[in-house]
Each structure stands twice: as structure tokens, then as C-alpha cells.
Amino acid sequence: MPKSVRIAGVLALAIAVLQLVTGYRENLSLLPLALIPLIAGIGILRKRAWSAYGFALFLFAQLLVIPIITIRSGNSTGLSLDLIAGAALILVMIPVFLFAGKSLASINADRGSPFPWIIVSILLTAPLIFVQAFVIPTGAMENTLIIGDHILAQRFPRPVPARGDMVVFLYPIDRRQTFIKRVIGIPGDRIRLANKVVYRNSVALVEPYAIHQTPFEDPYRDNFPSNPDPGMPLLPPAQEMLKNTVVNGEIVVPAGRYFVLGDNRDNSLDSRYWGFISLSDCIGKPFLIYDSEERSTESIASNQHGSRRMRWERFFKII
Numbered sequence: 001m002p003k004s005v006r007i008a009g010v011l012a013l014a015i016a017v018l019q020l021v022t023g024y025r026e027n028l029s030l031l032p033l034a035l036i037p038l039i040a041g042i043g044i045l046r047k048r049a050w051s052a053y054g055f056a057l058f059l060f061a062q063l064l065v066i067p068i069i070t071i072r073s074g075n076s077t078g079l080s081l082d083l084i085a086g087a088a089l090i091l092v093m094i095p096v097f098l099f100a101g102k103s104l105a106s107i108n109a110d111r112g113s114p115f116p117w118i119i120v121s122i123l124l125t126a127p128l129i130f131v132q133a134f135v136i137p138t139g140a141m142e143n144t145l146i147i148g149d150h151i152l153a154q155r156f157p158r159p160v161p162a163r164g165d166m167v168v169f170l171y172p173i174d175r176r177q178t179f180i181k182r183v184i185g186i187p188g189d190r191i192r193l194a195n196k197v198v199y200r201n202s203v204a205l206v207e208p209y210a211i212h213q214t215p216f217e218d219p220y221r222d223n224f225p226s227n228p229d230p231g232m233p234l235l236p237p238a239q240e241m242l243k244n245t246v247v248n249g250e251i252v253v254p255a256g257r258y259f260v261l262g263d264n265r266d267n268s269l270d271s272r273y274w275g276f277i278s279l280s281d282c283i284g285k286p287f288l289i290y291d292s293e294e295r296s297t298e299s300i301a302s303n304q305h306g307s308r309r310m311r312w313e314r315f316f317k318i319i
Contacts, residue, residue: 002107005044008052008100011093012041028310029150029291036120044100047109052101054117056094061121063090065128130156132284134168134178137300140262140269141166141180144209147300149314150291151180153284161186161258161282163200166319168284169260169277173235180286181270181277182209185259190250193224193272196265199250214266221265224272225251237275258282289317 016038023031036058043051066087105111136149144166145151153168161167161183171177185191190201196212198205220230225242226249234242245252253259257276262268271277292314 001045001047002100002103004096004103005047005052005100008097009041009044011096012037012044012055016041027150027291029315033124036124040097043112044097044104047104047107048112049101049104049109050112050114050117052097052104054112054114054120056097056101057117058121058124059090059094059097061125063087063094065125068128130154132168133290134180134284134286135300136180137297139267140264141182142213142264142267143211144182144263144319145180145286145289146292146314147297148293148295148311149289151286151319152288152290153286155284158282159285160279161285163189166286167258167260167277167282168286170281170283171274172237172277172281173274175281178283181260181262181268183258184261184271185251185253187253187255187257189253189259190247191253191259192226192250193222194226196222198261209263210261210265211263212266213264218266221272225249230273235274238271238273241271241275286319289314289319291315 016034016036019034019037020031023029023034037055040051040055040058044055066083069083131152132155134151134153136145136147136151139147159165159167163183163186165183166180167183168178168180171179184198184205185200192199198207198210218231219227225246228242241251245254251259253276256279258279259271260277261270261272292311294309294311
């Protein structure tokens, strides 16, 4: 067996082990991905040329994902160090597997079939054009979404929010952050809250997803916008909303804007405090919880994983 083939086979198996360890420590739903380098490594050591060529193809497909991640992150100054390192490593590994495949072909080894590798490469790359993964860092959407839920959201085609939809959007006050809330009012709707009940166009909404966890009343939060004093400084967009869009004690949602609330109505930083979101800021519509673990807001913010307790009942839950 050529030395290049042995190196490629061992490298593929090492990648599989690394992915198993990383998946176990950080995200169990990613564990099945370790099967790809595992199958490639076994195939290479069994002298199948397309196990080497195919894994090179798969790595090249992963390389194509990096620009998508960069564009979506809004990183206009360049790639992050992690992405640069990842891209450099892939660029180094691709020739290793291509050369191993060529070496196997030169000794008339079993070629194997290219189609499984083509299909896998497409299936694990193309969906990233249409969806994006997020992790829930706060309890503002409880109990629909809870801290530690990992969700997938439709990115393309860009969804147009409808009443009652959950939507992922760029936080209007700091567009480096992404929020998720529920659309309560679309352009032209009249919105008010009275005793924690939401009225849209004078009709009380039935909202089985909404929860109220605090026993005390907050006149501004619970009777919005009839009580204009929140007892705290409001952000300028909220001040502008209260000044320019209140008609007969109701918020009238302007064209191109949406009024959103968290499902955890007593503990949600939402349109009541920072105003409307715009259609251009809406980036996705969540549709699936694919992983969930008990974590704190602080651990998510710092990307730290401690002892893990999985919420298996929330895996692959349609939302």
C-alpha cells in the first residue's frame, strides 16, 4: 500500500475521532457527521480510490460554506481567525486525499462509486443556503423556546412575516445581535395591551403560547401604550414610536414595520421597549429545534460548555 494512502486513511480516521470528541463535548446532534471521515478512512485503507477522491470532494464542499458563514455574520472586515484556520486546514488536507486517490488509481485499486460522495457533499452543503442554526440565549420566548435550544431557521427565500409567526431578526439597536420574537402586528394593524391581554384591531387575541410568570403588575408593560410612563428611560426608537404612531390609545404599525413580542410576556425585551422591526432586518423563520441542553445565558454568551444535561424530548421538535 502506498505511503500516501496510509497517511490519508489514518488522517481520515483521526478526523472522525476528533469530530466524535467535539460532538460529545459541544453538540451531540453533530455526532453523525463523524461517520463521513470514518467511512472515508476505512474505504481508503481498503484501497478504494473514490473513498479518497470523495472525501476530498466533501472537504471542498465544506470550504464553499465559509463565504456563506462570513456573509451571514456581517463580518465586513474579513474572516474570523477560526474560519481562516479552518479554511487553511481544509486547503492542506484536500491535496492529501486527492493524491491518495491518484495513488490508488495508479495501482488499479477498486475505484468504488462516486455517487454516494456527490450526494453527501450536496446534501450537507446545499441546505446551508436555505437555513441557518441559532442557539436560544435567554428566556424571552419561554416556553416555546427555552435557553439552550438549538434551532434551524429558514433563510432563503427570505420569509415575509405574518401575524403569529416567530421571526429571527437583527436587533434594531445593535445589528450585531440577532433576536427572536413573535410577530403581533403587521403594517396597518392597531395594537394595544390591556391587563396583559393583547388586542389587535380591537379583537382580543387567543395566545396559548404566551405565558405570564410575574405576580406583580407593571402598568407600562401590561397596559401598553395607554400608560406612557415605563418607569425607566426608553430607547429612542421606542420614544419615537410612542410619539408618532399612537392613535386613540393604540399603536398603529407603519408601512414596512412589524410589532413583535416575546412569548414570555412579563420578561421580554421587545417592541414595547425598543420599537418596531423593519422587513429588511428579518432574516429567518424558525421551524425546528434540532438539539437542546440545559445551559445558562452566561455560558452561551461565552461559548463555554460545562457538565451537560440533554433535553432529549426537545430533539427534532417542529416549532
